[in-house]
Amino acid sequence: MEKEPKEEELLETEEETEGKEDDSRFDKIYSNIASNRYENLRTSYIENKAKELRKKKR
Secondary structure: OOOOOOHHHHHHHHHHHHHHHHHHHHHHHHHHHHHHHHHHHHHHHHHHHHHHHHHHHO
16 A cells, blocks of 8 residues: 655655755856856967967067
């Protein structure tokens, strides 16, 4: 005989699931921000090196 979960237990489970979805969404956003920041730093570095090389050729 399985006992049916109480209403309180169902509500707790729903809240936990929603919390995990929110965390996952924020993790994805922060991951994208970090990735974009890294790309910007990398691009800036490459542009600065190219600028230095152009100056040296003159």
